[in-house]
Amino acid sequence: MTHEFIAYSDREALVIALAGRLASDLRGQLSRQDRVALALPGGTSPGPVFDDLCGVDLAWDRVDVLLTDERWVSEDSPRSNTRLLRERLMVDKAAAAHLLPLYRDDMDCDAAAEALADRIEPVLPLGVVLMGMGTDRHTASIFPGADRLDEALSPRAPTLVPMRAPGADEPRVTLSAQVLNGALCKHVLIFGRDKREALEGARGLKSTDAPINAVLDGATVHWAE
Numbered sequence: 233m234t235h236e237f238i239a240y241s242d243r244e245a246l247v248i249a250l251a252g253r254l255a256s257d258l259r260g261q262l263s264r265q266d267r268v269a270l271a272l273p274g275g276t277s278p279g280p281v282f283d284d285l286c287g288v289d290l291a292w293d294r295v296d297v298l299l300t301d302e303r304w305v306s307e308d309s310p311r312s313n314t315r316l317l318r319e320r321l322m323v324d325k326a327a328a329a330h331l332l333p334l335y336r337d338d339m340d341c342d343a344a345a346e347a348l349a350d351r352i353e354p355v356l357p358l359g360v361v362l363m364g365m366g367t368d369r370h371t372a373s374i375f376p377g378a379d380r381l382d383e384a385l386s387p388r389a390p391t392l393v394p395m396r397a398p399g400a401d402e403p404r405v406t407l408s409a410q411v412l413n414g415a416l417c418k419h420v421l422i423f424g425r426d427k428r429e430a431l432e433g434a435r436g437l438k439s440t441d442a443p444i445n446a447v448l449d450g451a452t453v454h455w456a457e
């Protein structure tokens with residue numbers, strides 16, 4: 233399994249470099265094709281990257297933005313990843329991008345997964361993906377011990393998998409490892425010594441114990457303390 237690991241001097245340096253890298257990946261793909269799909273994580277880490285990325289000059293009207301995963305909570309919840317995207321990415325120049333939400337308030341996540349997947353599939357494969365990781369080594373909402381973990385890791389996985397896990401506070405939907413791995417450019421963002429240790433400790437573990445391992449091949453990991 234090969235991935236590149238970049239350690240930055242501090243978080244600010246990481247944020248500037250990563251936003252620049254995502255922008256250049258997007259520009260490169262937009263120079264060769266009409267549209268690009270960009271998948272982004274939620275949680276606590278990516279907000280500052282979104283703050284920088286949203287102001288960059290590129291053909292945002294040709295970018296389809298989606299989440300790597302969503303917590304099944306309405307958009308007025310502070311835990312909503314869609315809310316984070318709307319507030320921190322879909323502003324400034326990036327407001328011209330097309331957002332494909334991973335949440336519906338009229339259904340539970342099991343009933344909605346297929347309908348949401350129908351809207352995502354026309355924009356696949358992903359052009360660029362940024363993923364996060366928890367200290368339990370979950371990525372997107374592919375958690376160790378989750379009820380549909382094997383399905384989310386399978387090469388025959390559906391696009392979007394509903395997920396419940398002991399480590400997740402609420403039901404989720406997540407892009408499967410197959411969809412995440414289909415991206416032309418893969419990046420992982422992690423902050424803090426504990427996450428670096430978790431990543432190093434994942435070496436040699438099965439993906440069921442360390443789901444991050446299922447998406448690391450060919451990825452660039454961006455880390456700062």
Ligand SMILES: O=C1O[C@H](COP(=O)(O)O)[C@@H](O)[C@H](O)[C@H]1O
Nearest residue numbers: 273274275276277364365366372
């Ligand atoms: O719950 C989630 O967790 C991961 C990691 O989040 P962080 O707060 O530790 O940065 C995130 O990548 C994922 O999108 C999110 O739903």
